[in-house]
Amino acid sequence: MDVTVIDTPQLGDRSYLIHDGQVGLVIDAQRDIDRVETLLDQAGVQLTHVAETHIHNDYITGGLILAQKHGAAYLVNAADDVSFERTLIADGQTVQVGELSVKAVATPGHTHHHLSFVVEHGEEQAVFSGGSVLYGSVGRTDLLGPEHTEGLTHDQWASARRLAAEAKEQAALYPTHGFGSFCSSGPATGANESTLGEQFEVNHVYTDDDEEHFVTELIANLSAYPNYYVHMGPANAAGPTEPNLEVPDSLDAAQLKARLEAGEWVVDLRNRVAYSSSHLKGTISFEYGNGGSFTTFLGWVFPYDRQLTLVGSREDVENAIRDLSRIGIDNPDAALGEDPEKLAPGATVSSYPRVGWSEVLTDRPDQETILDVRRTEEYETSHIAGAVHIPLHELITRMDEVPAGRLWVHCGSGYRSGVAASLLERAGKDPVHIDAMFDEAADAGLPMDS
Structure with a gap:
């Protein structure tokens, strides 16, 4: 069995090409399928099957168009309500992909109809767990609405044990999420590879034998996730088209x-x-x-x-x-x-100050606001004393809450505060961009609260 990881670090996700040297299967394809097709050409492999572990909430799938272009069977859970033709697959069903045996295992939790796939080639075994068991964590359970969260969290705990019963300890584990994706619900380990057996020792879904405690702790630690997630599930259920990746003609x-x-x-x-x-x-x-x-x-x-x-x-x-x-x-x-003067002659060209923590200490008058645009859980862990907190993802809708006067804007690294400063200026505010690591603020002398 050959497993090729198709990494998408921009979203913290992975797709997989699995083959026996002749024919192959792709699991959880991203929308830009040209990356997959390049790997198929390089391996000299015919694609016969494409599978989804679940209807994704954090990206648009390329599975449907990939299957259609290659005449491959598109394996989607028979219980999922979708608007396109697919090859139905259900819990316990096994599909042969060349010399590979691919078994669907129901692992609800991340979604109601989530499947994992146990792939065998002779004595070799691998588990493709999607948003079920991740490296050190599990997929989050609150994406389908608060009324489903508790039940799905119980399901996630039980699904991990179902996988443990279906696969060998030495089986290689290949999750889709957990590499930076907000689909992860807990403390992912940062590992690049693992086995199911290793997760028995390091993953809280296995190390916590008290189901009620696991459920309570996981739900209590769920944090905000990107607003765009609301668009992903419906788009995937409708059947996404192939994207246009061409650069358009430049505007004058x-x-x-x-x-x-x-x-x-x-x-x-x-x-x-x-x-x-x-x-x-x-x-x-x-x-x-x-x-x-x-x-x-x-x-x-x-x-x-x-x-x-x-x-x-x-x-x-x-x-x-x-x-x-x-x-x-x-x-x-x-x-x-990249030259503002040449891009739109006659348009207003602007700027605003960009500073580090030392300038905050020496140049900021006491009455001027420090605005913290980190997420709520970051702010609650530690923040600068007296800072006003409005997360970046809430800034546009809460602009009327932003204090008057000059605003010294910071985040965790300088990236989000750069976005926030530009949004504030666009709204007629007066920002100063603090382009510095928050972890260095206390050492620089900023007073902290927690």
């Missing part, structure tokens, strides 16, 4: 200026240092290439009913189009270039 200066004047969503992809020093007023700073921050936080705050325009280098725009297609933000417009 007049078109770009008109969009800025109309208050449209124009996102500047340059790094936050360049943005703070010079940018077209009305743009929003989402630095491209900062791990998973770009896709996650743009998707978290972007209103899906609006047209998006990307501003930046051709390379950054091209990469951003691919990343955003994975969360259903399709066909953005683009203005190619």
Whole structure:
């Protein structure tokens, strides 16, 4: 059995190509399927099956279009209510993929109809657990609504034990989530590989023998997840199309200026240092290439009913189009270039201060607000004394709560505070971007509360 990991670090997820050297199966494909097709060509493998562990809530699947393009069977739980044709599969059913035996195991918890797949090739065995058992944790159980959360959390505890009964301890474990995805509900270990047996020793779903305690603790520690998740399940149930990954023709200066004047969503992809020093007023700073921050936080705050325009280098725009297609933000417009003066002559070019913690201590008058835009659980763990707290993902809807006067904005690393500073300026506020690690604030002399 050959297992190829298809990593999508921008979302913290993994897809898998599993084959016997001749024919293969793909599990939980991302929407940009050209990556999968390249691997199929390199391996010289025919794709005969595509499978979903569940109807995904954190990305748009490429499974349907991949199966259609290759004439492969598309394995989706028979209990899932979807609008497309698929090959029905249910708990306990086994499918032969060349020399591979693929068994579906019902593991509800992350969703009601979640499946894991136990794949065997001779004596070799692997478990593809989707959003069930992750490395050190399990998939979160609150994505289908609060009325389902407690029941699904009990299901998740039981499903982990079902997997333990269905597979060998030495079976390699391949989850879809848990590599930074907000679909993880607990303290993922950061491991890149594991076995089912290793999880018996390190994963709280196995080490906690008290089901009620596990359920209570998991629910108590669930935190906010991106707003764009609400769009993913319905899109996946409807049957996503193949994305258009082409870079569109660049807007001219007049078109770009008109969009800025109309208050449209124009996102500047340059790094936050360049943005703070010079940018077209009305743009929003989402630095491209900062791990998973770009896709996650743009998707978290972007209103899906609006047209998006990307501003930046051709390379950054091209990469951003691919990343955003994975969360259903399709066909953005683009203005190619990195010089604000040349992109829209006559438009207002602006800037705002960018500082570190030392400047906060020496240059900030006592009456000026420190605004913390981290998530609630981060703030509750530790925060600067007297800071006003509005999470980035709530900032647009709570702009009327932002204090008057100059605002010294920080987050955990400087990325989210850069986004927040641009949103504040766009709303007519006066921001100072604190581009520094929060963990260094106390050592720099900032007074802290917890």
